[in-house]
Amino acid sequence: MSDSPTSPSEHTGLKRDTIGWFGIFLMVITTNGPLTSMGGGVPASISLGNGIGLPGSYVIVCVAYLLFAVGFCAMSPHVKNGGAFYAYITKGLGTIPGVGGACIAVLSYVAVLLACYAMLGHFLSVACALFGLAVPWWICAIVAAVAAHLLCVRGIEFSGRLLLILMLSEVGVILLADLLELLRVRPAAQALSFLPFSPSMVFTQGFGPSLIFVVASFMGFETAAIYSQEAREAHRSVPRAMYFSIVFIGVLYAGSIWLMLNHFGIAEAVGVASRDPGGMWLSMFSVLAGHTAAKIGSVLVMTSLFAAVLSFTNVVARYWHALAVRGLVWRVLSRTHPQRQSPHIASAATMGISVVLILLCAKAGLDPMLQVLPWASVPSAVGVLSCQVLAAVAVVVFFRRNRTGVSLWRSLFAPAISAAVLLFFLWEMIIHVELLSGLSAALSYSLALSVLLAGFLASCYATDLRRRSPTRYAQLSDLVRLP
Secondary structure, three states, X not given: OOOOOOOOOOOOOOOOOOEOHHHHHHHHHHHHOHHHHHHHHHHHHHHHOOHHHHHHHHHHHHHHHHHHHHHHHHHHHHOOOOOOHHHHHHHHHOHHHHHHHHHHXXXXXXXXXXXXXXXXXXXXXXXXXXXXXXXXXXXHHHHHHHHHHHHHHHOHHHHHHHHHHHHHHHHHHHHHHHHHHHHOOOOHHHOOOOHHHOHHHHOOOOHHHHHHHHHHHHOOHHHHHHHOOOEOOHHHHHHHHHHHHHHHHHHHHHHHHHHHHHHHOOOOHHHHHHHOXXXXXXXXXXXXXXXXXXXXXXXXXXXXXXXXXXXXXXXXXXXXXXXXXXXOOOHHHHOOOOOOOOOHHHHHHHXXXXXXXXXHHHHOOOOHHHHHHHHHHHHHHHHHHHHHHHHHXXXXXXXXXXXXXXXXXHHHHHHHHHHHHHHHHHHHHHHOHHHHHOOOHHHHHHHHHHHHHHHHHHHHHHHHHHHHOHHHHHHHHHOOOOO
């Protein structure tokens, strides 16, 4: 830990006016890995969740997050840094909850990175095997971690251009499959069915379990606030990117899943998802576009994963940077590249943590898909959703204490409703966490609560710091004072 804020003589500032709303939108969307989800997560959601009612679950969660964004964006003009959850929670609820939220957020995103590296390492290892090369998954994952770090150091502009290419490719393939399915000639008896949006199909016993996967699909939209220091006209670009990303994710998944269910038949789709979750979407794409196109789709799954890795590397690095500026973590992490003004030290630390975790998993002999992926997904999903609940509550408290002329809808009703709904989502996620982890109840709950425990301990640290060093404690909230 640092004992003082950074010196003005050090390079700690991120490059200003670097990225517009569309660039932020790209960074957000690529954290979700749409093609990866359609190829693996969605079929699992169908078989373990509410079956053909899954598209309706996406609509409901999309509306809930739009309500969350109303309050979050209303408060954004009063938050002048890239600390995201830390800044919002601190400004609304105080420094102690803010430090706890910061710990939960960083650990959650690190867990997301580990899950992505496990998947990417597995697919790259399989691809190498096709060429007769026996490369362990963990070596592939480490190579990807180094590449993500180097690209992060190049700066947000370069990452944005690369992510544009990768996102257009993966989303383009999904939309191509959707278009081909819409244009497919079908008998009158097999007309497109809107049953997946029927309340009777959505609100089944599997609705709660479906939220585990659906909420995870939206994970990352709140990271738009991370780029506020580097954004052009941040007061406009950050809210616009957030709203667009939520709507885009909701419409893309709800529409694409609805068409996939119709492709296999409403009555048979759940059975297909149960028998072949990893090949369901690719099987449909192969029928619609041909075997060559399906092979290209398989390659794009890997580029989709790398895009998610690069996006989350940028997110975590900027979190470290924001927290280091006022001494919450080691001051050296606040330094930026002299020429590129990117958080190169924080990015290197992110890479180092990822490599250590990957090596520990390899040493323990864990399977990347059956163990590392689900186990890392539990604390990440629970942690991010917990921070979202805290942020929604923080918005309400902030506007109750500071009368800024913002309407009651934006300052009270929308964030309060979203807080209640997201708290329900969190409860459903925790009570059904065994579906995600595949472990016993005791181990599953331990995984889910571990990130919350870490946040509690971080809050205890802040409480102790207030007693031992009031000056340093004041520096923690100095970053988020009212302008």
